Amino acid sequence: MEWTRYIDPLLQGCWVTIELTVYSTILGTLLAFGAGMGKLSHNPLIKALSVTYIEVFRGTSLLVQLFWLYFALPLLGELIGLDLRFHPVTVGVLALGLNIGAYGAEVVRGAVQSVPRTQYEAAKALNFTRTQTLWRIALPQALPEMMPPFGNLAVQNLKDTALVSLISLGDLAFRAEQLRNLTQDSTTIYTMVLFMYFGMALVLAALMGLLERHVGRWRHRRR
Amino acid sequence: MNEPIIRCEGVVKRFGELTVLDHLDFTVDPGEKVTIIGPSGSGKSTVLRVLMTLERINEGVVYVDGEPLWHEQGAKGLEPASEAHLRKMRQKMGMVFQHFNLFPHMTVLRNLTEAPRYVLGLSPREARQRAEELLELVGLSDKAEAFPSQLSGGQQQRVAIARALAMRPKIMLFDEPTSALDPELVGEVLRVIRSLAEEHELTMLLVTHEMDFARRISDRVCFFDQGRILEQGPPEEIFSSPKEQRTREFLHAVLHPEE
Ligand SMILES: Nc1ncnc2c1ncn2[C@@H]1O[C@H](COP(=O)(O)OP(=O)(O)O)[C@@H](O)[C@H]1O
Ligand SMILES: [Mg+2]
Numbered sequence: 001m002e003w004t005r006y007i008d009p010l011l012q013g014c015w016v017t018i019e020l021t022v023y024s025t026i027l028g029t030l031l032a033f034g035a036g037m038g039k040l041s042h043n044p045l046i047k048a049l050s051v052t053y054i055e056v057f058r059g060t061s062l063l064v065q066l067f068w069l070y071f072a073l074p075l076l077g078e079l080i081g082l083d084l085r086f087h088p089v090t091v092g093v094l095a096l097g098l099n100i101g102a103y104g105a106e107v108v109r110g111a112v113q114s115v116p117r118t119q120y121e122a123a124k125a126l127n128f129t130r131t132q133t134l135w136r137i138a139l140p141q142a143l144p145e146m147m148p149p150f151g152n153l154a155v156q157n158l159k160d161t162a163l164v165s166l167i168s169l170g171d172l173a174f175r176a177e178q179l180r181n182l183t184q185d186s187t188t189i190y191t192m193v194l195f196m197y198f199g200m201a202l203v204l205a206a207l208m209g210l211l212e213r214h215v216g217r218w219r220h221r222r223r
Numbered sequence: 224m225n226e227p228i229i230r231c232e233g234v235v236k237r238f239g240e241l242t243v244l245d246h247l248d249f250t251v252d253p254g255e256k257v258t259i260i261g262p263s264g265s266g267k268s269t270v271l272r273v274l275m276t277l278e279r280i281n282e283g284v285v286y287v288d289g290e291p292l293w294h295e296q297g298a299k300g301l302e303p304a305s306e307a308h309l310r311k312m313r314q315k316m317g318m319v320f321q322h323f324n325l326f327p328h329m330t331v332l333r334n335l336t337e338a339p340r341y342v343l344g345l346s347p348r349e350a351r352q353r354a355e356e357l358l359e360l361v362g363l364s365d366k367a368e369a370f371p372s373q374l375s376g377g378q379q380q381r382v383a384i385a386r387a388l389a390m391r392p393k394i395m396l397f398d399e400p401t402s403a404l405d406p407e408l409v410g411e412v413l414r415v416i417r418s419l420a421e422e423h424e425l426t427m428l429l430v431t432h433e434m435d436f437a438r439r440i441s442d443r444v445c446f447f448d449q450g451r452i453l454e455q456g457p458p459e460e461i462f463s464s465p466k467e468q469r470t471r472e473f474l475h476a477v478l479h480p481e482e
Contacts, residue, residue, distance in 0.1 A: 122324035125275050126338035126390060127313045136337065140328045218328045218370045 003188050006179055010189075013175030014196055020089070020161045020171060021204070024096035025154050031101025032150075036108025037134055050105065057102035063163055066095040070167045092164035092171075100157045107149045111142035144216030151208035155201050162197075172196060228253040228288055228394065228426050229274065235282035236269055236450075243269045245450035246283070253393075256420050256427045258437040258458070261447030262473055267430040270447075271396040274428070275318045276309050288315055288393065317387030318396040321403050323379040325371040331358070331382050332367040335389050343390065350389075357385035361415050377408030381415050388419075395419065397429040409433070416440070434477060438462055446470045 031053075038050030057065065070091045077084025086094070115138045123133040165174035176193045180186050227250040236244035243266045251257050259267045272278040273285065276292065284301065285292040294301035295308045304312075326334050335354035339345045345353070358364045361381035371379055380400055387395060397416065401409040413436050419425060420440040431437055437444055438458040445455040446467070454467045465471050475482070 118320065118322065118324045119326070121277050122320065122326070124277060124313070125316075125318040125320075126386070127310055127342045128338060129310070129342075132341055136341065137326055141326070218372065 003192065006185075006189055006192060009175050009179060010172065010192060010196060013170060013172035014200065016089075016169065016171040017158070017161050017173075017197075018200065020092050020096060020164060020169070021154075021158045021200075023093045024100060024161075025157055027093060027097030028100030028104055028153070028157065029150075031097060032104025032108050033139075035101060035105035036112065037139065039105065039109050040112060040134060042130060053098075054102045054105050057098050058106075062095060062099045062160055063166070065099060066091065066163060066167060069095050088164070088167050088169045091167060092161070092169050096157055096160060096164070099160070100153055104150065104153055107146050107153070108139075108142070111145040112138045114145060115141050144212065144219055147208065147212035147215060151205060151212065154204055154208055158201055158204055159197065225253050226289055227251055227286075228255075229428075230286040231270075231273075231283065232286070233283035234273065234280050234285060236266070236273060236278060237281050243450050244273070244280070247451055249445070249452060251394075251426060251428065253426055254423050255443065256441050257429070258441040258444045259428065259430045259447055260432070260434070260437065260444060260473070260477075261453075265447040266450040267447050268398050269450075271318065271398050271428060271430060274394070275316055275396055276313055277318075287312055314390070315392060316394045316396060317390055317392035319380070319383050319387055319398065319400050321399040323371070323376070323383045323403075325379055325383055325386070327371050330368050330370055331363065331374070334371070334382060334386050338386070339389050353389055354385070357388055358382075360388075360418070361385045362411075375408060376404045377411045380404065380412045384412075384415055384419075393424075394426040394428065397427070397431070399430050399432070401431070401433060432477060434462065434474070446473065448473075 035050040035053050038046045039054065041047050041050070069086075070088070074083075074085040112134065119137055119141065120133060123137045128137065161171055162173035165171050165177065168174065172193060176189050179189050183189070229249070229251040231247050231249040234244050234247040234249075235242065245266075247266075247270070249270070259270065261267055269278060273280055274287070274292070280293055284294060290312065291301055291304070292309075292312050293304050295304050296302075326337070329337060332351070332354055335357060336345075336347070336350035339350040339353060340347060355364065355367070358367060361384060363378060363381055363385070366374060366378060366382070371382070374382065384400070400416065401412050404412065413433065416427075416429070417436075417440055420427060429437070429441070441458050443455060444458045444461040445452045446461060446465070446469075447453070448469050454461065454465060454470045461470065462474065465474060
């Protein structure tokens with residue numbers, strides 16, 4: 001068994017997987033805050049946009065979103081005279097980010113809504129606007145509450161990156177498939193891949209744990 | 224004489240079937256220190272919350288500083304107030320809550336500078352300077368970098384008072400500011416409130432069960448019962464020779480709880 005020969009190509013795949021995870025998690029986080037807060041907005045347009053985005057992306061599968069962005073969008077672009085062909089990495093990040101952002105938005109909304117009413121009243125008594133109250137008072141307090149579900153979403157996102165191998169992106173799952181076709185050594189390769197995903201998930205979970213401690217540090221201080 | 228700074232005319236506030244303020248008439252002069260006493264559920268908090276625009280009214284008109292609070296002068300008389308009008312009116316008032324309601328994720332200093340900076344538009348330096356002066360006033364200069372969870376209840380309430388003052392309100396509303404405190408912490412908060420009561424300009428409305436304190440600092444005591452003022456007058460009068468049976472009963476129950 002020459003499992004050491006697989007290490008290099010698989011690590012290359014890991015790197016792509018990590019890139020996809022990091023970029024799409026960042027995009028997803030931005031979208032989650034935007035749409036989650038947007039859903040709480042009193043501006044009907046912002047609210048409608050946020051709700052629509054959340055429902056569409058939670059209501060369809062990631063695979064369909066991925067194929068739609070990769071295969072359907074360019075054709076649609078042709079029709080209206082725009083070049084909407086993107087690099088597979090871009091499409092992968094976009095699909096993963098949009099998908100995770102929609103789920104994250106519900107986490108943000110729920111956590112912000114769980115901030116006690118008395119905090120909103122204190123903010124009103126100090127004459128903060130509603131938007132200021134949401135972003136400056138409610139959201140930061142809600143952050144620690146969001147972290148555990150965000151951690152789960154990030155790990156989910158890492159696992160979902162395997163789907164992008166279907167649009168021929170050289171991520172870990174794609175490399176594994178390539179090697180397997182080449183060598184037929186399924187057991188070794190997939191065992192290695194299993195451990196690699198697991199290792200990455202452990203690291204990601206640990207990072208999220210650190211972040212959780214950081215955003216919640218005002219909670220743990222005691223007299 | 225001066226125009227009253229607060230004037231409630233026939234104010235009605237209902238929660239569903241329950242009428243909490245029942246055609247309340249109530250005026251406060253500029254600079255006056257008014258204490259509101261009365262049984263639980265008589266509408267004391269609701270009056271303050273209406274003034275702070277935390278609670279809408281169902282009927283009547285409230286004037287603050289010469290302008291209707293919950294209304295605006297429209298083409299056809301008074302119309303419901305816009306958010307812009309409410310924000311302008313809110314600027315005149317500050318409120319101290321029973322449970323402090325500090326922002327737990329901010330240091331003491333930021334609790335004091337956040338609204339002056341982002342609501343009043345003060346520069347960071349100005350806001351900080353104002354906050355430091357106020358922390359000195361409430362005796363907590365050494366706690367600027369602490370988080371609320373690191374403070375005792377008495378300290379938190381003093382920060383809350385400073386936070387409200389940082390907005391330079393004309394009117395300060397205190398809703399049972401010492402009721403949530405351990406007995407040994409009540410004094411430090413009352414001392415701060417008393418020092419404010421010595422300010423001639425500041426109008427103060429205080430809901431409290433601290434009768435001795437009310438007697439010492441107020442110009443007037445109002446006894447609330449069932450959403451109205453049943454009796455009011457100078458503290459000596461209300462505490463020594465109340466006219467109404469209900470007032471006598473209430474004071475007796477508060478002053479001699481064991482009987
Ligand atoms: N948001 C609310 N919804 C329903 N009932 C309320 C609400 N706020 C207050 N009440 C009721 O209104 C009455 C007066 O309340 P409040 O002004 O807090 O009384 P006090 O401060 O004098 O004890 C009470 O019976 C209380 O239960
Ligand atoms: Mg009350």
